[in-house]
Amino acid sequence: MDALLEFLTRFVSQLQSPTLGFLLGGMIIAALGSRLEIPDAIYKFIVFMLLMKVGLKGGMKIREAELSEMLLPAIFALAMGMLIVFIGRYTLAMLPNVKTEDGIATAGLFGAVSGSTLAAALAVLESENIAYEAWSVALYPFMDIPALVTAIVLASLYLNKKRGNGGESVKIWPIVKESLQGSALSALLLGIALGLITQPAPVYDSFFEPLFRGLLSVLMLVMGMEAWARLNELRKVAHWYAVYAFVAPLTHGLIAFGLGWIAHVTTGFSPGGVVVLAVIAGSSSDISGPPTLRAGIPSANPSAYVGSSTAVGTPVAIALGIPIYIGLAQALMGG
Known part of the structure; x- marks a missing residue:
């Protein structure tokens, strides 16, 4: 009983963080009919800056890490990316009034990773002084790319069978290439590469780190x-999408949290690292995923998968998911 009370107390305190406050604030002013606008170019610049900051720190820490420490979390991230799509394929895509390709595309977007949600989680972890492996941000592509590839392959197989072209093959490399060229993943991978092969500490400490929280607050406002x-x-679209978008982020995040706990017990993966794994599993891509799915599954309805992700999935992942995972980590692992 005491553990449950402690968890609920920590959960409520997480909801009061400025990161979540700006997200809810954005939703409130939009609901009130405010004409406040943040130009799209500024939004994209903010996302780039945040992911470069996250990538630079991750790259610098990867140089100091033992690769063996990264192996199990990376395997779990890859498995989660694929598993999330299969869960969606055999739940959402089979519900009444849901087109199968729309359901698969939605599952693919929820299997892919949101860079902004990841940045929000890192800000909360740092504000709470919860340690995490900085290299854990490199788990992003291990989950993101397999999810998008799996979704496009499953949708292609379904559509080929539906059209009577069951023997037609699906090319994997163009999907991977499209994912790697996406703006969010490109920025993160560039940051990791620069952190690995250069000495970016001076510019990181003097430029990227001081701007991080302010830029993240503006991003959360825009996302709200x-x-x-x-x-x-x-x-x-069908109301099932709203139900899925509410339940899926928490379900996926809790499954990943369980896998992260296994890594914690077996390899010493930190409680903060477990939270990062859960957060990226519970997030849904908001930048690079939609264009990749539009190209890979052109018959799917973007209102279904983008609307599900942006309107419900991302707010749930940030406002509920992050506090839940941090509370669980603190209660179960003393994070």
Whole structure:
């Protein structure tokens, strides 16, 4: 009983963090009809800056890490990316009034990773002085790419069978290439590479680190406003998408948390690292995933998968998921 009370107390305190406050604030002012706008170019620049910061720190820490420490979490991240898509394929895609390719595309987007949600989680971890392996941000592509590839392959197989072209093969490399060229993953991988092969500490300490929290707050405000705007799109499709978008982030995150706990027990993966793994599993891609799926599954309805992710999935992942995973880590592992 004491452990449950402690968890609930920590959960409520997490909801009061400025990161989540700006997200909710954006939703509230949008609901009130505010005409406040943040130009798209500024939004993209902020995302780039945040992911470069995260990537630089991750790259610098990878140089100091034992690769064997990264192996099990990376395997779990890859497995989660694929598992999430299969879960969606055999739940959402089989529900009434849900087109199979729309359900698979939605599952693919929820299997892919949100860079902004990851940045929000890292800000909360640092504000709470919860240690995490900085290299854990490198788990992003291990989950993101397999999820998108799996979704496009499953959708292609389904559509080929539906059209009577069951023997037609699906090319994997173009999907991987499209994912790697996405703006979010490109920025993160560039940051990791520069952190690995250069000495970026001076520019990191003097430029990227001081700006991080302010830029993240603006990003959360924009995402809150976007989430409210996307609710109209979500109303155009089956209500099952809203149910899935609420349940899926927490379900995926808790499964990943369990896998992270296994890594914690067997390899010493930190409680903060377990939270990072859970957060990326519970997130849904908001930048690079949608264009990749539009190209890979052109018959799928973007209102279904983008509306589900932006209007419900991302707010749930940030406002509920992050506090839950941190509370669990503190209660179970003393993080």
